[in-house]
Amino acid sequence: xxxxxxxxxxxxxxxxxxNLLYCFVGVFIGTLVGVLPGxxxxxxxxxxxxxxxxxxxTGGIIMLAGIYYGSMYGGSTTAILVNIPGEAASVVTCxxxxxxxxxxxAGPALGIAAFGSFIAGTVAIVGLMLLxxxxxxxxxxxxxxxxxxxxxxxxxxxxxxxxxxxxKALVMAAFGLVLGLIGLDxxxxxxxxxxxxxxxxxxxxLVPIVMGLFGIAxxxxxxxxxxxxxxxxxxxxxxxxxxxxxxQSAAPIARGSVLGFFLGIxxxxxxxxxxxxxxxxEKRVSRTPERFGxxxxxxxxxxxxxxxxxxxxxxxxxxTLGIPPNVVMALLLGAFIVHGLQPGPLLMTQNPDLFWGIxxxxxxxxxxxxxLNLPLIGMWVQVLKVPYKTLFPLILLFCIVGVYGISGAIxxxxxxxxxxxxxxxxxxxxxxxxxxxxxxxxxxxMENNLRKSLILSQGDFSFFVTRPxxxxxxxxxxxxxxxxxxxxxxxxxxRVALDEES
Amino acid sequence: xxxxxxxxxxLWLLVGAYFIHTGLxxxxxxxRDPGSGLMIFWVGxxxxxxxxxxxxxxLVGPATARFGELWAGxxxxxxxxxxxxxxxxxxxxxxxxxxxxxxxxLIVLFRAVEPTPWWATVLLAVLATAFCDLVFHRWLGIxxxxxxxxxx
Numbered sequence: 001x002x003x004x005x006x007x008x009x010x011x012x013x014x015x016x017x018x019n020l021l022y023c024f025v026g027v028f029i030g031t032l033v034g035v036l037p038g039x040x041x042x043x044x045x046x047x048x049x050x051x052x053x054x055x056x057x058t059g060g061i062i063m064l065a066g067i068y069y070g071s072m073y074g075g076s077t078t079a080i081l082v083n084i085p086g087e088a089a090s091v092v093t094c095x096x097x098x099x100x101x102x103x104x105x106a107g108p109a110l111g112i113a114a115f116g117s118f119i120a121g122t123v124a125i126v127g128l129m130l131l132x133x134x135x136x137x138x139x140x141x142x143x144x145x146x147x148x149x150x151x152x153x154x155x156x157x158x159x160x161x162x163x164x165x166x167x168k169a170l171v172m173a174a175f176g177l178v179l180g181l182i183g184l185d186x187x188x189x190x191x192x193x194x195x196x197x198x199x200x201x202x203x204x205x206l207v208p209i210v211m212g213l214f215g216i217a218x219x220x221x222x223x224x225x226x227x228x229x230x231x232x233x234x235x236x237x238x239x240x241x242x243x244x245x246x247x248q249s250a251a252p253i254a255r256g257s258v259l260g261f262f263l264g265i266x267x268x269x270x271x272x273x274x275x276x277x278x279x280x281x282e283k284r285v286s287r288t289p290e291r292f293g294x295x296x297x298x299x300x301x302x303x304x305x306x307x308x309x310x311x312x313x314x315x316x317x318x319x320t321l322g323i324p325p326n327v328v329m330a331l332l333l334g335a336f337i338v339h340g341l342q343p344g345p346l347l348m349t350q351n352p353d354l355f356w357g358i359x360x361x362x363x364x365x366x367x368x369x370x371x372l373n374l375p376l377i378g379m380w381v382q383v384l385k386v387p388y389k390t391l392f393p394l395i396l397l398f399c400i401v402g403v404y405g406i407s408g409a410i411x412x413x414x415x416x417x418x419x420x421x422x423x424x425x426x427x428x429x430x431x432x433x434x435x436x437x438x439x440x441x442x443x444x445x446m447e448n449n450l451r452k453s454l455i456l457s458q459g460d461f462s463f464f465v466t467r468p469x470x471x472x473x474x475x476x477x478x479x480x481x482x483x484x485x486x487x488x489x490x491x492x493x494x495r496v497a498l499d500e501e502s
Numbered sequence: 503x504x505x506x507x508x509x510x511x512x513l514w515l516l517v518g519a520y521f522i523h524t525g526l527x528x529x530x531x532x533x534r535d536p537g538s539g540l541m542i543f544w545v546g547x548x549x550x551x552x553x554x555x556x557x558x559x560x561l562v563g564p565a566t567a568r569f570g571e572l573w574a575g576x577x578x579x580x581x582x583x584x585x586x587x588x589x590x591x592x593x594x595x596x597x598x599x600x601x602x603x604x605x606x607x608l609i610v611l612f613r614a615v616e617p618t619p620w621w622a623t624v625l626l627a628v629l630a631t632a633f634c635d636l637v638f639h640r641w642l643g644i645x646x647x648x649x650x651x652x653x654x
Contacts, residue, residue, distance in 0.1 A: 051642050167556045171514050174549045178521055178542055190538040192528060216588075223580040223615070389618070393611035394630055396588075397604065401634055405644040413592045421585060428572050429510040447541045459533030 003129065010356030014364055019059050019357065026063035027365045030070020031372050034090075035078050035380045036391065041071040042437075043215040043395075045331045046207040047402035049338070057339035058354050062361040064335050068328050069121060069311045069362065072271060073369045076113040076304050077380050080106060089271035089307035092279045096292060096299030103295050107238040112249050112297055113304040114373040115241070120257040120305035121366040124312020127261050128319075129359055132348070135320040139345040142321070144452035145464050149473035150323060151442045151449070156477040157266060158326070159435045166484055169435045172426075176436035179204060180443025187451060199411040206334050208403050208415040209440060210327075213433040215399040216420025219392050221427055239374055241297070249301035252282050256305030263306070264313025266325065271307035271314075278306035312362065319343050319355060323442075327434050330441035506572055507560035515553035521546025583614055599649020600639075604631045 013019060033044040045064050052060025075090030080097035093113065100109040142150075159169035182193045183203030194200040241249065259281065260274040282302040283292045292299050317325045322344030324330040336343045341351065348355045373380075403416045423433055457463035465471045525543025530536070591607045608627035612618055638644045 050644055051638075054643055165556070165559075167552050167559065168510075171549055171552045171556070174545050174552065175514070175517065177545050181542060185538040188538060190528060192538055192542065193524060220581050220584065223584055224576040224578075389615040390612065390626070392615075393608050396611065397608065397630060397634060400591075400604075401638050401644070401646070404646065405638060408645050410592055410596055410647075413595070414589075417585065417588050417592065420588075424581070429506055431510070450541065451536045454533055454536050459535075461533075 003133075006352065006356045007129065007360060009353060010358075010360030011363075013058060013353050013357030014062070014360035018056070019062055019361060020364070022055065022059040022063040023066050023361045023365050024368055026066020027070035027073075027368050027372065030067040030072075031074035031369065031380065032383065033067065034071035034074020034076075035383050040214065041068045042210055042327055042331060043218075043399065044071070045328065045335075046210045046215075047398050049207060049331070049335055050402065050405035052335060053338065057336075057341055058357045060339060061332065061335060061354070061358055062365075064332055065315070065358060065362065066365045068332075069308065069365065070369055072121075072304075072308045072311050073114065073117050073373050074380065075307075076117070076300070077110060077373070077377070078384060080109045080113065080300070081381065082384060089275050089310075090304075091272070092275050092303045093300055095279070096294070096296050099293065099295035100297065100300065105295065108241045108245050108297065109300050110377060111239040111374065112241045112245060112301045114239075114370060116249065116253045116256065116301045116305040117308040117373075118366055118370045119253050120260060120309040121312055121369075122363070123257040124261045124264070124309040125359060125362045125366070127309075128312055128315055128362075131265075132316055132320050132355075132359075135316060136345040136348050139321050142345070142469070143467070144449040144456065145467050145470040146473070147321075147323070148446055148449040148453055149464060149470040149477075150321070151446045153473040153477045154323060154325060155435065155439055155442065156480045158438055160480045160483070164430050164432075166481075168431045170481075172431050172433070173435040173439040176439030177443040177446065179209070179436070180440040181447060186444065186448065197411075199409055203444075204415065204440075205403075205407060205412055206331065206437075206441065207406050208412045209419050210331065210437060211399045211403050212416040212419025212421075213423035213426075213437065215395065216416060217423025217427060217433070219396060220420060220424040222388065222392065239377065245297050248297050252278070252298040252302035253305045255281060255285075256302040257309045260306030260309030261313040264310030264325070265316045271310040274306040274310040275303035278302040315358075319347060319358075320345060322347075323445075324438070327437045330438055333441060505560075507556055511553045511556035511560065515550055515557070518546045518549030518553055521549060580614060584611070587611060587614070595649075596647050597649055599651055600646035601631055601635060602649070602651065604634070 014023065029044055029048070030041065033041060044067050048064065048067065052063065055063075072089055076093050076097065079090040079093040080101050083094050083098040097109045097113065100106065155173050159166060159173050178193070180203070182200055184191055184201060191201060256274075256278040259278055260271070263274040263277065264271070279292075279299060279302060282298045283289045286292065286296070286298060288296075314325050314329050317323050318329045318333060322333070322342060324333045333343060341347070341354070399416065400413060403412045404410070406412070426433060453463055454461075464474060521542050523546075525539035525541075525546055528537065528539030528542065530540050530543055531538075587607060587610050591603055594603045594606075605624075605627045608630055609623050612623045612626060635646065639646050
């Protein structure tokens with residue numbers, strides 16, 4: 001099947017009324033959670049995972065994917081208008097976006113963020129469409145050793161790019177790996193770390209952990225402080241950027257799209273990192289770097305394009321290799337598995353309607369997002385006026401329904417509370433939850449591939465280094481872990497972490 | 503001395519040691535036929551080594567956050583009340599059912615941060631619970647606990 005007929009198949013699936021509705025619901029909720037600080041795409045997708053049980057796999061995945069890339073659009077609105085990133089990937093947009101708003105140019109800032117996001121999102125979908133089939137054909141050659149080494153590399157990249165201490169991030173990844181192994185051993189049926197609890201026989205659910213570490217921990221962190229949020233009062237005019245704005249933003253949008261797309265593909269990379277690197281790149285190539293931080297439109301256009309392109313690129317490793325490159329994709333992997341589907345090299349040949357339906361829905365979703373984020377911007381501004389004291393009990397309510405809805409077990413609510421307290425303490429002590437979640441999802445896959453490799457090689461560890469792809473991944477992972485020993489590299493990494501925190 | 507890091511590294515080190523113990527108990531197997539405990543054991547070893555690294559870094563590194571400094575200016579009351587309310591909610595949920603327990607929880611939480619008029623609190627709590635029940639339970643078919651009253 002050639003590319004155009006595949007795409008035509010995709011559009012015939014995505015344009016079915018039910019799938020159009022799920023796409024709209026996904027991008028609408030995505031924009032909403034992007035606008036609202038305190039609830040991100042991870043928590044929203046966990047919440048809506050049980051809802052997808054009652055719909056077709058294609059509709060469910062289209063909706064969850066829409067939440068992810070939709071949140072990238074919504075995050076910029078809060079960053080520009082109230083100087084609070086609605087979503088982690090929009091942190092850097094606050095710097096120049098809010099300055100533009102203070103200078104009375106909120107309209108063009110929002111406009112260029114939406115147009116840049118649309119262009120970058122479209123570039124990423126084209127990239128996904130062109131690259132995924134090639135990568136899927138190549139991925140068929142992957143054996144257990146290659147999968148194991150690639151997952152090791154993914155975890156190492158994510159921990160390397162985490163804020164602050166590399167050692168702490170690695171501890172979190174290690175803890176997540178074991179957490180993923182709780183329950184029956186898939187090979188010999190031995191119960192592991194179940195503490196004689198029947199509820200743990202099937203393992204710990206992803207949703208209570210995510211809701212606890214991200215949702216409840218976020219609420220606890222907000223509750224310990226005085227809850228005061230700046231409310232945007234003025235009216236927004238002139239959303240269309242001027243000719244001069246376009247001239248200044250064209251190159252940053254192009255650079256951000258390409259940079260974000262490739263960083264999105266990398267395991268462990270993603271929207272947050274790409275937006276920071278795009279900002280740094282724009283500042284470096286600018287002839288007037290002193291304008292950055294004072295309302296430079298390039299500082300909005302580049303990062304907003306980069307985070308949307310990264311959101312698109314992140315689908316490639318999941319759909320072609322079956323390996324989630326970040327936490328959001330890990331949740332999407334969970335959704336595939338719930339529906340009895342295994343993303344990977346065979347997805348495109350065994351379920352072409354699903355694969356191309358998702359790709360086509362992303363084109364449609366991007367157009368919906370442009371409409372939602374430009375003419376309807378006033379509606380999102382109203383959402384920003386809801387005070388946090390009203391918002392947090394509602395977020396909690398959705399967390400509870402999301403957790404209970406999947407398993408129907410009160411035990412999972414206790415788990416969510418427990419992980420919420422753990423997540424709160426982890427924030428206090430400087431431990432990041434993202435490596436834990438990714439390792440939790442990859443843990444069983446890694447163990448399975450490790451054991452298969454050892455059985456195939458008769459216990460010979462050289463199996464991992466005699467296969468070129470596996471060796472390349474392991475060498476890269478080792479270089480990343482050893483890089484803090486090189487002083488200038490370590491200083492650079494710490495600077496990126498500090499920039500992100502500030 | 504970074505006392506906060508010493509505390510946290512110490513706790514994670516204990517967790518790592520427990521994983522080593524569990525891995526050994528589960529059977530490591532042989533390399534050509536790995537057992538259930540192999541990965542847990544080696545991840546436990548890795549955790550202990552990493553925690554030792556954090557411990558040493560905290561001892562020799564520059565003085566930063568002390569344990570007490572992490573809690574300076576924190577409104578403990580709100581955090582503790584929130585966690586307690588959630589625990590009580592989880593306890594009552596199977597007995598009272600989703601609707602009454604959730605209305606009660608929301609009333610407590612809406613008033614937890616700053617006083618809100620009672621009528622507004624109750625109205626918002628009832629509306630939010632009814633919305634959830636309608637969307638998730640009635641329309642989407644998600645089972646929520648009915649409790650003694652059978653409301654759910």
